[in-house]
Amino acid sequence: MSRSASETAATPTSESAPSTDWLAADRAELAAGRILDVAERLFVEHGVAAVTMRGLADAVGCSRATLYRYFPGKAEVLAAYVDRSATELGTVIAAATRHEPRSPQRLIAAVTTAVAGVRSNPALSAWFVSDTAGQSARLALLSPAIEKITVELVRDLSPSADPADLRARARWLVRVIVSMLTSPGASEAEEREMLERFVVPVVLGGP
Incomplete structure (x- = not known):
């Protein structure tokens, strides 16, 4: 017996139904990346705080x-997204500062490039609105990728610094960047002056 027109319309065809072959068990890395891609779109559309695991599963097209199986909870989705985004932004920062001399100018260029990169990306800037800023700051301080980028930057500029002190300076630098994103200065010139007067002496000061 042939199906009715309404039944046919309600059943996804191979052309209309989204393919979830990438969710196969042997494609874990691809699946995790695609899930984060979908999460990124939801961050832009709804805001970070509004995204739920149920909504993410629906958008991905899976249960x-x-x-x-890929992320035990929303916290793990957020942490993975932060690490991935930080790694990508770190590549941009490295390219932007490659030819800067080992001096305060390299530090300023790194910070301003990071801030501009977040502000220009709708998915990343969504993390620094008032209802998610606190969580974003905590994730930034816990992110292995962000720690690696900032520690390497500070070590490169202050190679003789004590390792524990170096890590403390790097963590403070992360707090500065988060502060600039959550409470922007009146202008880029004002932010640059703040970096020159207060951030450079602390991050590069001492041995």
Whole structure:
């Protein structure tokens, strides 16, 4: 017996249904990346705070049980997204500062490039609105990728610094960047002056 027109319309065809072949068990890395891609779109459309695991699973086109195979909860999705974005932004920062002399100018260029990169990206800037700024700051301080980027930057500029002190300076630098994103200065010139007067002496001061 042939199906009715309404039944045919309600059943996804191979052309209209989104393919989830990438969720196969042997494609874990690809699946995690695609899930983060979908999460990024939801961050832009709804804001970070509004994204739920149920909503993410629906947008991905899988069950929540399948989603939980890759990320145990929203916190893990957010942490993975922060690390991925930081790694990508770190590449941009490295390219922008490659030809800067080992001096305060390299530090300023690195910070301003990071801030501009976040502000110009709708998915990243969504993290620094009032209802998610605190969580974003905590994730930034816990992110292995962000720690690696900032520690390497400070070490390159202050190679003789004590390792513990170096890490403390790097963490403070992350706090400065988060502060600039959550509470921007009146102008880029004002922010640059703040970096020159207060941030450079602390991050590069001492041995």
